[in-house]
Amino acid sequence: MDYQFKDIEQKWQQFWADNQTFKVENNSTKPKYYVMDMFPYPSGAGLHVGHPLGYIASDIFARYKRLRGFNVLHPMGYDSFGLPAEQYAIQTGQHPSVTTEDNIATYRRQLDQIGFSFDWSREVRTSSPDYYKWTQWIFMQLFNSWYNKAAGKAESIEKLVEHFATSGSKGIDAVSDEDTLTFTADEWKALPYKTQQEELLKYRLTYLRESTVNWCAALGTVLANDEVKDGFSERGGYPVEQKKMMQWSMRITAYAERLLQGLDTIDWPEPLKEMQRNWIGKSTGASVRFGIDKTTLQSPITADYIEVFTTRVDTIFGVTFLVIAPEHELVEALTTPEQKADIEAYITQTKKKSELDRMADTKTVSGAFTGSYVLNPLNGEKIPVWIADYVLAGYGTGAVMAVPSGDQRDYLFAKHFNLPIVPIIDIQNIETEADPTKEGKYINSDFINGLAYKEATAAVVAKLEEVGAGKAKVNFRMRDAIFGRQRYWGEPVPVYFKDGLPYLISETELPLLLPEIDKYLPTETGEPPLGRATDWKHPEGEYELSTMPGWAGSSWYWYRYMDAHNDQEFASKEAIEYWKDVDLYIGGSEHATGHLLYSRFWNKFLKDIGFVVEEEPFKKLINQGMIQGRSNFVYRLIDAEGRGTNTFISHGLLADHKTSPIHVDVNIVKNDVLDLDKFKAWRPEFADAEFVLENGKYVCGHEVEKMSKRYYNVVNPDDIANQYGADTLRMYEMFLGPLEQSKPWNTNGIEGVFKFLRKFWRLFHDEQWNFRVTDEAPTKAELKSLHKIIRKVEEDIERFSFNTSVSSFMIAVNELTDLKCNKRAILQDLVIILAPYAPHITEELWTLLGNAAGTLSYAAYPTFNPEYLVEDEFAYPISVNGKTKMNLSISLSLDQKDIEALVLANADVQKYLDGKTPKKLIVVKGRIVNIVV
RNA sequence: GCCUGGGUGGUGGAACUGGUAGACACGCAGGACUUAAAAUCCUGUUCGCCUUAAAGCGAGUGCGGGUUCGAUUCCCGCCCCAGGUACCA
Structure with missing residues (x-):
């Protein structure tokens, strides 16, 4: 029979499901290998052709590893809590769990159609109570822990309490809030319970912190930064104000150094590691306190100094002004009456600027003088204090010591406002721009004159410490992560409040189920949606009303796959000790600093408290590129009056006509040629359309854009699978180009892949499509073809170059076709090598060759013999x-x-x-x- | 602005350690088969010049330089595109 992909693919997908071919056990004499994909958010739009790209690559790898004798864990699940479902619920009143369920069913059907070798018995859903029970449980462990810097790891909060009770706060080296108390053991014991608990909260790894949020009163909710445009909500255009709010936070900063160091131990793409390094943002320098010159101030001020962080403390004698962020808390107090108008005008101006404007515009220098001065702690010099928007409130202390001779921004600022520029190094050339050199000897620099960079830095730090005005300091850019959302469709936080103190619910009360509510909106008083729940109250107090953020459930899910149905633990010790970590993780680079950083953080924490064994969760990571859309256009003729007609001009003839382009559904265009009948049927307005053709065809224009419904360029994998089959889809997505590269989707080459599979099928058949394979001994040329492909595919898979192996398969099949090879000795091995790429056609041929059904997935991989290639x-x-x-x-x-x-x-x-x-x-x-x- | 990745025929791409640029495929052109079409098969296809043809000559991997016997690959400078982004002191 001719190659009937529909029958073959249905048959084998059914077979794999019925026989649980890919179910894997947590023990084996084979070595383990864990291949995981970033699990999808099941959106209402379903899967588009961009999604499976990574899944196909990982599936090929998983199937390959299975053939090479590994016990392969290759699971899939759904990151099913999230905003879109809630948004849809607000609009339609449908419960998010219902729409989520529907969407998952669609995803599953689409995934099944592509022939993945997932072990579906281990499926996880973050929104399922069986799952989020353990997300809540991990939250509780974080609440019950603090970070002991001396031990270099997280420890139980009990240990801290014990220390307080025996030795007081002395000898504690912890990552904590800034404002911790100092006390003796007796003083601790004498503290009221509430004060003790408040004190402990300053140490816990998950804790309450007041943070500013974008509050939109009209919508009654908090908005993300990108939902706010110029001080107004993007949706509706309502005013947005900065509001302080008590929120749960995760003390990820405790792990900053380990998150940084760990990067050197994992096999990830270098750009991605670089992104994480930059996000963590370690810089070594010093903090310096500049005393406020109160003689010039007319109003009283509580602060005594402005603290700055600098990486070039050696340049302190070159400081000619201080710049603080317009949002700095001391701005108001430091502004003198004469300068008040200036400063206020500047602040107003800054607020109008969007983040993007502030970033792109490095050329315009702006700022305003507060009228106040600080004193240089080392020589007592009077230094003016300015505000400028190039200093950010959120980083360091929100204040900078400006050294115009060494820093270009400070240089431009000084030139613009006529502030002095003092050279501090003998070889410095500051005629036209700042010179940040560290070479040369210091001048104009008091006691470090004549010294070189290293000694000078040490001397300045020593002096600062001596006079109590500063110290060496390592600064991280990374902030603690806010761990709460004022939303409904997320994990409830397992906490209730009593007398203003947070308490964990007991473990036996887990999971704390998401209650039913009447509508998915904030309450009239501005409480989160959970405030609407009736009869949802802890016996001891009021439940926390915010839910966990999107990244909570995805920060540990790889462990749940190891033991997905355990109701005693998030995963058994044995399962974790067996699978350990993910050997290969494939996903998009958009998660570089979010998911991938939080996951590493939770993993390190779980290791600290003894529940997991590896310091890093993902040994090797590959980013798949984004698949962009390729839009097609038809060109509507514009008549003499400038009105659109119902006549369409082919792309090649545009020069002679006045036209306007219209997006046309890519699914009715083939190789840029429009299907005229389908176009007429596409929309009623085109039913009578007329065309000006070239060479008898209507040729469309094209452009690369985001894959999106509104550009009519979304290609659904179902359509491809129906038309060409899953094996063609799988191979074509790989054939498109290097996995890691972004590329537009186009089906221009898909025929070639389909033809390849037919040609492969034909190798096993005679002219009349009878299956015909001989047991004759292979020739030298045939063996050469086979062993060339064995070596090539092995090399390509190991370096994730799937596109080149598809080409090589084509070459091999072309060669064997030319050789008229139908020998079992060659073809059976070829079936095994191709199986990871095209699992359905190969299963069919494998059984036709006389092997037992379903044994292909675990067959012995052919061994490369270099002798045949000599x-x-x-x-x-x-x-x-x-x-x-x-x-x-x-x-x-x-x-x-x-x-x-x-x-x-x-x-x-x-x-x-x-x-x-x-x-x-x-x-x-x-x-x-x-x-x- | 900064960081990262990239720029090769009409198109997607290949060339892995500096060694035959354009593998493989699409598209296109011509041909075979067919009443016809689809399917299939065969031939050609980087560009320019010359030629009836065979063959030959020249140019060519974003642009300009450099290193080398030899550069898509290494170095310097520039232009453009994509993604990320936090003026990070």
Whole structure:
């Protein structure tokens, strides 16, 4: 029979499901291998062709590893809590769990159609109570822990309490809030219970913190930064104000150093690691306190100094002004009456600027003088204090010591406002711009004059410490992560409040179920949606009303796959000790600093408290590129009055007509040629459309854009699978180009892949489509083809170069077709090698070859034998001055000298030399001959 | 602005360690089969020049330089595109 992909694919998908072919056990004599994909959020739009790209790659890898004798864990699940479902619920009143359920069913159907080898018995859903029970449980462990810097890890809060009770706060080196108390053991014991608890909250790894949020009173909710435009909500355009709010936070900063160091131990793409490094943002420097000169201030001020962080403390004698952020808490107090108007005008101006404007505009210098001064702690010099929007409130202390001779921004600022620029290093050239050099000796710098960078820095830090005005400090850019959302569709926080204190519910009360509410909106008093729940009250107090953020459930899910149905633990010790970590993780780079950082954080925490065994969760990570949409256009003719007609001009003829482009559904266009009948049927307004054709065809224009419904460029994998089959879809997505590269989707080449599979099928069949394979001994040429592909695919898979292996399969099948090879000895091995890429057609042929159904997935992978590829001759390219002129076959057993002689004696070579004597002859054995004349 | 990745035929791409640029596929053109179409198969296909043809010549991997016997690959400078982004002191 001809290649009937529909029957074959349905048959084998059913077989795998019925026989649980890919179910994997938590113990085996085989070595383990864990291949995981970033699980999807099940959106209402369903899967588009961009999603499966990574899944196909990981599935090929998983199937390959299985063939190579590994016990492979390859699971899939759903990140099913999230905003879109809630938004939909607000609009339609449908419960998010209902729409989520529907969407998951669609995803599952679409995934099944592509023939993935997932072990579905381990499926997880973050929104399922069985799952979020453990998300809540981990939250409780974090609440019950603090970070002991001395031990270099998280420990139980009990240990901290014990220490307080025996030794007070002395000897505690912890990551904590800034404002912790100092006390003796007796003083601790004497503290009221509430004060003790408040104190402990300053140490817990999850804690309450007041943070500013974008509050939109009209919508009654908190908005994300990108939902706010110029101080108004993007949705509705209502005013947004900064509001302080008590929120749950995660003390991820405790792990900053370990998160940074860990990057050196994992096999991730370097750009992605770089992103994480930059996000963590470690900088070594010093904090310096500049005393406020109160003699010039007319109003009283509580603060005594402005603290700055600098990485160049050695330049402190070059400081000629201080710049603080317009949002700095001291701005108002420092502003003198004369400067008040200036400062207020500047602050108003800053608020109008969007983040993007502030970033792109490095050329405009702006700022305003507060009228106040601080004193240089080392020489007592009076230094003016300015505000400027290039200083950000959120980083460091929100204040900068400006050294215009060494920093270009400070330099421009000083030039613009006519502030002094003092050179501090002898070789510094500051005529036209700042010179940040660290070479040379210091000048104009008091006691470090004549010193070099290293000694100077040490001397300044020592002096600052001596006078109590500063100290060496490591600063991280990374902030603690807010861990709460004023939303409904998320995990409830397992906490209730009594007398203003948070208490964990008991473990036996887990999971704390999400209550039913009447509508998915904030309450009239501005409480989160959970405030609407009736009869939802802890016996001891009021439940927390915010829910966990989107990243909670995804920060540990790889452990749940290891033991997905355990109701005693998030995963058993045995399962974790067996699977350990994810060997290969494939997903998009948009999660570089969110999910991938939080996951590493939770993993390190779980290791600290002894529940997991590996410091890093994902040993190797590959980013798949984004698949962009390729839109098609038709061109509507514009008549003399400038009105659109119902006539459409083919792309090649546009120059002669006035037209306007219209997006057309890519699904009714093939290779940029419009299907006229489908176009007429597409929309009623086009039913009478007329066309100006070129060569009898209507050719569409095209553009690369985001894949989106409104551009009519969304391609659904179902359509491809229906038309060409899953095996073609799988191979085509790989054939499209390098996995890690972003590329537009187009189906231009899909016929080639489909034809390849038919050609492969035909190798096993005669002219009349009868299955016909012989047991004859293979020829040398056939063995060569086979072993070439064995080696090539092995190399390609190991370096995740799937596109090149698809090409190689085509070459192999072309060669074997030319050789008219239908020998079992060759074809059976070829079936195994191709199986990870095209699992359905290969399963069918595998059984036709007489093997037991379903055994292909665990067959023995063919071994490469280099002997079949040994050549005795090589067609040397002969080049003259680097330009290839001809080929010359020469035995590979000859040595350098013989080759040289042979080449020079050749008549054709002599012709190219044209009587000239070669200056030099380069012979690279087995590669090239180059004659220099 | 900064960081990262990229720029190769009409198109997607290949060339893995500096060694035959354009594998493989699409598209296109021509041909075979067919009453016809689809399907299939065969041939050609980087560009320019010359040629009846065979063959030949020249240019060519974003642009300009450099290193080298030899550069898509390494170095310097520039332009453009994509993604990320936090003026990070």
